[in-house]
Amino acid sequence: MSEAIRRAGGLNSHPVAYSAEEDLLWGTMVSKLNAMHPRVASSRYLQAKNRLPLPADGAPRIDDLGQRLNNSTGFRLLPVDGLTPVADFYGRFAADIFSTALYLRCPSRPHYSPEPDMLHELVGHVVMLSDPLFADLYRLFGEATNNATCAQDLQAISQVFWFTMETGLVQEDGQAKAYGAALLSSTGELDKLGTYPVEKFSIQEMIESDYDISTYQGKLFIAQSVEEMASEVRSFLTHV
Numbered sequence: 001m002s003e004a005i006r007r008a009g010g011l012n013s014h015p016v017a018y019s020a021e022e023d024l025l026w027g028t029m030v031s032k033l034n035a036m037h038p039r040v041a042s043s044r045y046l047q048a049k050n051r052l053p054l055p056a057d058g059a060p061r062i063d064d065l066g067q068r069l070n071n072s073t074g075f076r077l078l079p080v081d082g083l084t085p086v087a088d089f090y091g092r093f094a095a096d097i098f099s100t101a102l103y104l105r106c107p108s109r110p111h112y113s114p115e116p117d118m119l120h121e122l123v124g125h126v127v128m129l130s131d132p133l134f135a136d137l138y139r140l141f142g143e144a145t146n147n148a149t150c151a152q153d154l155q156a157i158s159q160v161f162w163f164t165m166e167t168g169l170v171q172e173d174g175q176a177k178a179y180g181a182a183l184l185s186s187t188g189e190l191d192k193l194g195t196y197p198v199e200k201f202s203i204q205e206m207i208e209s210d211y212d213i214s215t216y217q218g219k220l221f222i223a224q225s226v227e228e229m230a231s232e233v234r235s236f237l238t239h240v
């Protein structure tokens with residue numbers, strides 16, 4: 001076990017107890033997101049959520065959730081304090097490790113969190129990581145990060161991760177549906193989904209586009225299918 005993992009309390013450990021107020025905030029937001037998802041989430045996400053349901057009556061235990069995720073795709077959860085350096089966050093995917101924040105967003109601003117909190121990590125990323133196709137893509141992001149030899153490549157990987165795994169959309173039955181974690185975990189983002197500029201899926205455009213994680217989105221990319229997105233992302237990550 002690495003020092004960072006030991007300090008964090010270990011894989012799939014549960015070092016935090018949540019207050020009644022935090023359990024209430026978690027339950028309220030998960031219930032609101034559960035009500036929104038059937039209309040705006042991709043079918044892939046809805047299937048993943050059935051596979052890895054999250055409690056709506058209080059914050060989940062990380063050890064239990066981590067074990068259920070591990071049974072699905074082999075991924076494990078590493079609880080961390082604060083922000084993880086981006087190369088470590090992505091790089092750990094190659095070892096089937098997802099670093100997850102344990103704090104909950106400010107109750108006065110429940111619809112959106114500028115930093116990744118537990119709602120974002122679990123409702124967004126961890127649910128998606130129970131899908132084998134997405135788990136494989138996360139692993140590839142990790143391998144590409146670990147193999148990157150310059151800051152420019154790391155930046156390109158980061159941009160593509162942002163515009164796919166965080167804010168990606170896919171066409172389903174003529175409608176734009178979300179598969180990205182940042183969208184799926186924010187009632188504020190999901191409310192505004194129809195108002196964002198949406199562009200055709202393009203890895204090159206993603207690399208050349210600016211983004212700001214501290215506010216609502218300025219631009220989204222839509223793929224014709226999850227398979228198209230996965231094929232393009234795989235190709236990019238194996239050649240970057």
Ligand SMILES: [Fe+2]
Pocket residue numbers: 116120125166181182
């Ligand atoms: Fe994220």
